[in-house]
Amino acid sequence: MTPAPLPHDAWSAWHPAELACRLAGSARPWCVVGGWALDLWHGVETRPHEDLEFTILRDDFELFRTALSGLRFHAVGDGHVEPLAAQALPPAEIAQVWCEDVAARRWRVDMMLEDGTPDIWVYKRDASIRRLRSEMVWNSSDGIPYLAPEAILLFKAKYQREKDEADFALALQKLDTAQRRWLRAAIARAHPDHAWLDVL
Template sequence: MTAPTTPLAHDAWSAWHPAELARRLAGVPRPWCVVGGWALDLWHGAGTRPHEDLEFTLLRPDFPLFRAALPDVRLHLVGDGKVRPLAEGEAPPADIAQVWCEDRAARRWRVDMMLEDGTPETWVYKRDPSIRRPRREAVRLGAGGIPHLAPEIVLLFKAKYRRDKDEADFVRALPKLDAPARDWLRECLAGGHPGHAWLDALETIRR
C-alpha cells in the first residue's frame, strides 16, 4: 500500500481497548504489558476515566515479533516532539523508545508501542537503570489475563509530570496500594524526586 502524502495529525487518536490489543498479540510468546493510565484501570478492575491513548511496552530485541503481529498498522518513530514513518525493514534507532501505530485503513493512531530495556526475567526503570524488579512482580494480570504494569511502578512514571490526570490517578490508587507497594514507591520517590508532594501522602497513610 502506498503511504499517504498527508501526515496524520498527532491528536488523531482512536485507541484500541486493551482487550483488542491482547487479542492481536495473543500469538506472541514474548513479554509485554499495558502501561500508563490503562494499566491502573486494569488493576482497579474498572474504568476510572477516559484515556486518550493506549500504551504498552515490549523488550527492544523483540520488536520484529510485535511488528509482525500487527500487520495492519503503519509504524512511526516518536522523539523530540517529532513523528516520522518507520520504513519497512528499518529498526528503531537506539535513541528511540516510542513507536506509534497508525491504522492503515482508518488513518487513526491505535496504540503506542514503548521499547524497554531489561530481560524476560527483570524489569528495568528506564529513567534510572539501578531501579529493577523481577518481572513476575513488576507485571500483573488483569481481567481476561491482560498483562499490565504494577500500579506503584505506573505511579513512579507519573510522578515526574503531575498532570491533573496523574494527580487523580494517585489519589484513586493510594488507598488500594498494599504496604510493600507503598514502601517501594516512597523509596523511589525519595531518591528520584526528593520533596515530592506524594511523599507526604504516602507517609500519612503509613501511620
C-alpha cells in the same frame, strides 16, 4: 505514493482487550502501561483514555511489528513523529513508537520500548531501579498483562498533570504497605523533592 502525515491528535485507541487479542500467542514479554494499566488493576474504567500504551523489550520489536501487521509504525521523540521504513528498526534513542491504522487513518496504540530482560524489569529513567518482571507484571481478570500500579505511579510522578494527580489519589486508597514502601523508595531516588513522598 506516501500518505499525508497523520495529525498527532488523530487517536481512536483500541481497548486493551483488542490489543490482547492481536497479541494472543506471543511468547515474549509485553504489558499494558499508562492510565489503562491502573484501570485494569482497579477492574473498572475510572476515566476516559485518549490513548493506549503498552511496553515490549527493545530487542523484540520485529516480532511485535509482525504481530501487528496492517499497522504503520512511527518513531516518536522530542515532539517529532517520523515514519519508520518497512524493515527499519527504531534508532537507539527512540523509546516510543506510535502505531497507525493505515486504512482508518487513526492512531491505535503507543508501543514503548524498554531495555530490561525477560526476567528483569528496569525503570527506563534510572536503571538502578529494577525488580523481577514476575513481580512487576500482573494480569487482569481477563488475562491482560499490565504493569504493577506502583511502577505506573513512578512514571506518572515525573509529570504531575491533573490526570496523574487524580490517578495517584485514587490508587493511594488501594496500595498495600509493600507497594507504598517500594513506591516511596523509588520516588525518593528519582524525584527526591516530590510532594507524593509526604503522603506515602
